Amino acid sequence: MPTVTKDNDTGALVLFSGGQDSTVCLVVALDRYSRVETIGFDYGQRHDVEMQCRQRVRSEVARLFPEWAARLGPDHVLDVGSFGAISDTALTSGAEIEMLASGLPSTFVPARNLVFFTYAAALGYRRGLRVLMGGMCETDYSGYPDCRDLTLRALEQAIRLGTEMDFTIETPLMALSKAETWALAERLGGQSFVDLIVEDTHTCYRGMRGLRHDWGYGCGACPACELRARGFTEWQMLRARTQTATR
Numbered sequence: 051m052p053t054v055t056k057d058n059d060t061g062a063l064v065l066f067s068g069g070q071d072s073t074v075c076l077v078v079a080l081d082r083y084s085r086v087e088t089i090g091f092d093y094g095q096r097h098d099v100e101m102q103c104r105q106r107v108r109s110e111v112a113r114l115f116p117e118w119a120a121r122l123g124p125d126h127v128l129d130v131g132s133f134g135a136i137s138d139t140a141l142t143s144g145a146e147i148e149m150l151a152s153g154l155p156s157t158f159v160p161a162r163n164l165v166f167f168t169y170a171a172a173l174g175y176r177r178g179l180r181v182l183m184g185g186m187c188e189t190d191y192s193g194y195p196d197c198r199d200l201t202l203r204a205l206e207q208a209i210r211l212g213t214e215m216d217f218t219i220e221t222p223l224m225a226l227s228k229a230e231t232w233a234l235a236e237r238l239g240g241q242s243f244v245d246l247i248v249e250d251t252h253t254c255y256r257g258m259r260g261l262r263h264d265w266g267y268g269c270g271a272c273p274a275c276e277l278r279a280r281g282f283t284e285w286q287m288l289r290a291r292t293q294t295a296t297r
């Protein structure tokens with residue numbers, strides 16, 4: 051393994067979709083690193099709600115937390131439309147969102163995170179950002195094999211070898227349940243950050259923002275909405291129990 055001098059002022063590049071998980075990740079990065087930039091991918095998603103949400107989330111984080119605003123650098127959006135064209139899934143076409151015989155939802159885009167992190171490494175190389183951060187999680191998740199820690203550790207090795215740069219892939223949510231992710235958000239940015247997640251982030255696979263639930267906007271029925279809603283309820287219950295215990 052080639053060794054590269056590690057500076058103390060390592061910057062981070064966050065894979066940022068405007069969803070709940072990547073928003074929490076963005077704030078973890080802003081809390082840890084002095085220079086943070088974001089990267090987003092336009093691969094022909096069937097709705098552009100995410101793309102609109104990500105700009106709003108970035109500006110709200112900067113408005114509410116001046117200390118983090120000073121660390122937040124530019125946003126980069128890459129057009130990876132050709133990737134969308136070869137991935138015929140419910141996220142990129144009009145197909146129904148359902149569970150397939152493989153045990154994966156029809157929203158699975160094969161190898162998506164491998165492609166995204168590889169692009170992020172190429173950009174991070176140019177921008178001098180050695181930490182690549184993403185909100186992947188293998189506890190409460192849809193079973194996507196490219197979200198697993200083992201997959202991303204292998205990818206990290208491949209990226210290091212392929213660039214001769216000591217990149218690290220950080221996935222701070224990997225071992226957390228959705229309830230724990232809500233708790234982490236509160237710990238990092240208090241109630242105002244929780245409110246920002248509820249109001250401005252987007253998770254729903256169907257791209258619906260008409261219905262407002264206590265956990266945010268969405269259809270309430272797709273696998274992404276179900277995970278987000280269940281996590282929120284569990285976190286609320288946990289919080290109520292803790293408050294009773296400490297009273």
Ligand code: ZN
Pocket residue numbers: 253254255256257258268269270271272273274275276
């Ligand atoms: Zn939904």
